[in-house]
Amino acid sequence: MIKQKKILEAAARFNYTLNPYAISLRRKASKTIAVILPEVADSFFSLTINGIQFVAERKGYHVLIYLSHDKFLNEKSIVGECGSGRVEGVLISVTSETTLPDHIINLQAENIPIVFFDREFEGLPVAKVLTNDFESGYLAASHIIMNGCTNPVFLSISSSLSICNKRAEGFKEALREKKIITSNEPVIICGGTNVKVYSQIKNLLTGKNRPNGIVASVERLAIIVYLVSHEIGIAIPNELKVVEFSTMETAPILNPPLTTITQPAFEIGKTAAELLFKGIEKKAYDLAGEMVVLPSVLIKRTSSSAS
């Protein structure tokens, strides 16, 4: 330990750094995790990345970010890339198209820890960090019903996405409980591009069975609902009450201020990462059974107030 010290000093002087890949190869540890998510230009996901980075930095880990663009095939090939020791753990929010779990199972077979955050694939022995989707859907519906909404609708983006389904279930439960009969199918799937969704929502709001309340399940939908309402001159909240699952910072300064079910996005990311590191650090620790539910909060603003 005498010569070594000198060498290290000299190394520092020349600001020489070890080759990370030689280390990864020898140690079989890459000090890297992967985050796979549908998109990043979304306030919810960007906040979860913040939470993940917060933990990863502290642990001295590097973070690879992959975007699935909400396409299953992308997700599948990305998950494939995460094997063979490239990363020590994977945080994933699945696409709205993901109905087969094989890629996840294969990755787990390689013994690499996985944690779902927000969007899970149900029925798999994988750790997950979620929010209270059912209750939130229930709460959103109850809230607008209590404020006078008689004909609400729930906007989903996929019939296979766990969060949307749970939120929709909660929504429907509230309708049953309040004995509300809607003139439309109460849950509408708004798939496809923004342009498509735009015309779909425009049709909905100009049709004869026009709803007078909307609960939108993801951020993207809310913006479109507002744009359409502004365009065709629907008065929110008088003609249409709107509640939105969203973490947008601009919610309070929208016209009108938007009532949101705000998910604890940063905490979801942070908690998911912490869970992942438990799995990475203790070989014995079994992530499979872990599930953390972080509650969302209803923030009442003008868009849903009583007429």
Added chain:
Amino acid sequence: MIKQKKILEAAARFNYTLNPYAISLRRKASKTIAVILPEVADSFFSLTINGIQFVAERKGYHVLIYLSHDKFLNEKSIVGECGSGRVEGVLISVTSETTLPDHIINLQAENIPIVFFDREFEGLPVAKVLTNDFESGYLAASHIIMNGCTNPVFLSISSSLSICNKRAEGFKEALREKKIITSNEPVIICGGTNVKVYSQIKNLLTGKNRPNGIVASVERLAIIVYLVSHEIGIAIPNELKVVEFSTMETAPILNPPLTTITQPAFEIGKTAAELLFKGIEKKAYDLAGEMVVLPSVLIKRTSSSAS
């Protein structure tokens, strides 16, 4: 090529994949780039990430994302991590505290390609992809002055950040040209946390030399300006005209709709990444002189309209 084929088939059957770090070590190529930026929970930066990912995917490269949280020391240590072959190229948007370029120079000395996007460090022989900051600042100021603003102010976040300074210079140039004398220092630095900036802006808007026009240089500031205005009851645009450098999707549905200087965020990321790959692929190609300027556009909305 007979036996090899069979082996590859067998490998595929067991879905065996090569160890990426062994390959990186031997080939001295990691197929990985790094993106360093102040924050990700910001629509501009998240869109640039989209643009970068778009190119990286196509090239089969992996993307490491690092957040500097707008702190110089973080940036410095992150840049340090990028040496020694960990990544083949670095895309960076510097912090508002970055006044020393040594870390960048050291990285360049290791011969790894670097491209600045949006926030550059001026005076370095490093490739850069920017927007037309000076012209945009000029345009924003001219626009509100023409609409009747007599006492505008420019909100910056740092006296050392190139984009803010150029935007501010353009702003001041317009003031000179229109012979506008402001009652305050025309450029105000809004540093620190959101809470601090909030009270600073509140003081500004309740003080006796209250401006009747604001050009905000980054997204974060605009939201705060709106929040303060709503709180203290300042009427936009009648009492205060607002123009904002922003890519927020919600700009048209704010109260009132927000006039923006919208940067081509996705294209900036995409172009920066393409430039980086030119540097990565052709050893001969010299990035040093490269500079691409992608123009922003002024999108006029209610927040700046004539009183």
Added chain:
DNA sequence: TTTATTTACGAAGCCGTTTTCGTAAAAATG
């Protein structure tokens, strides 16, 4: 058929570090 050319592939070295091993030197013990 013989010679030249191409193709296939096993063997060995190499990438840059960690880890193990063995020995030499130093320190501690009897």
Added chain:
DNA sequence: CATTTTTACGAAAACGGCTTCGTAAATAAA
């Protein structure tokens, strides 16, 4: 002073692939 224990460190193997290199086999040309 001799012996045991500790410490230091050089040498070599290993991590898991890629990359020569050389030779054997197959093919083409003469």
